[in-house]
Amino acid sequence: MVSVLALLLIAAFAAVAADFNGKWVAQVPGRQGTMEQTFTFKVEGSKVTGTVSTQMGETEISEGQVSGDDISFVVVRKFGEMEMKSIYKGKAAGNEIKFTMQMQGGRGGERPPVEFVAKKAS
Template identity: 45%
Template sequence: MKTLFFSLILSIASFVAMAQNPIDGNWKGSRETPNGTFEVNYTFKVEGDKLTGTWKTQFGEAKIEEGKVEGKKISYSISFNDRKMSYTGELVSEKELVVKSERGEMKLAKQ
């Protein structure tokens, strides 16, 4: 009986450890600007309360910096072309994330 109980606890612990944060993964968004459509692709990785990953656009790529996760909310910054941009965001559903910056709001769809 003890062996069965231990095996059950170990199985549950393994399942919980492998559970992925819904923010993890690839996300894509776009926004219209005076210069045309601005497309962005993110790859997010959550480890505890830390957010890492990359930001890619038609202009280049940058790493996510100072990334934090608090429940469904995220914050991070990106340094690109000698400029630092700060973002906040919130997971709306498992397939939609909304990010905001000084340039406005963008909806991201999980890929």
Template identity: 45%
Template sequence: MSRICGFLSVALLCVAVPVLAADPTGTWKWSVERNGQTFETTLKLKHEGGKLTGTVSGRNNTETEIEDGKVDGDDVSFKVTREFGGNKFVQTYKGKLSGDTIKGKVEFERNGEAQSRDWEAKKG
């Protein structure tokens, strides 16, 4: 009987302790090199009530709202829709949050072809 009570106590403790998702709230920065020039990108995120919102900087320091922001454990994902030369394009960011770093891939389409590149943002 004591063995059963001990097992039930451990089982209840495991159920009672919630699994906390990583919190990506804050300002994140990374650099991107294009055509021999380096551009710094700033991502501002807010995670509240299971929803991820924020903005990402672009050319000329413009900020664009993120879309479809999600946090699942330590996985972070969102989309950014930009317009350039009268054309809209979507970048899909997926990354893994570890301490003060988000590291992952951004996927996009260029000239009708799917492409991706690595991205690594640091908090601060």
């Protein structure tokens, strides 16, 4: 009986997904220094929508998915005829998300991945 209860408790804790809803703030390293990015997420089931805000403005996210503690999405920015795509993959741990961002397109084409941590805004 005790072992069955213990297994049920373990399963319940394992099934709890991270709460990505709300605002998250990160300092993201780049070629021209660090840039603050603010992420605003809304999760419905396994789908995530929202925006990424920087000093260059606010951009909608696309292809947003969540699964347990994992989140992924794409941000496409256009500068005239030039398009830059950023692919974000993150893993939540408490009030932080550890992200890896891969940039494609724009000047210079694909760049090495960038790692950073976003913290839940209070």
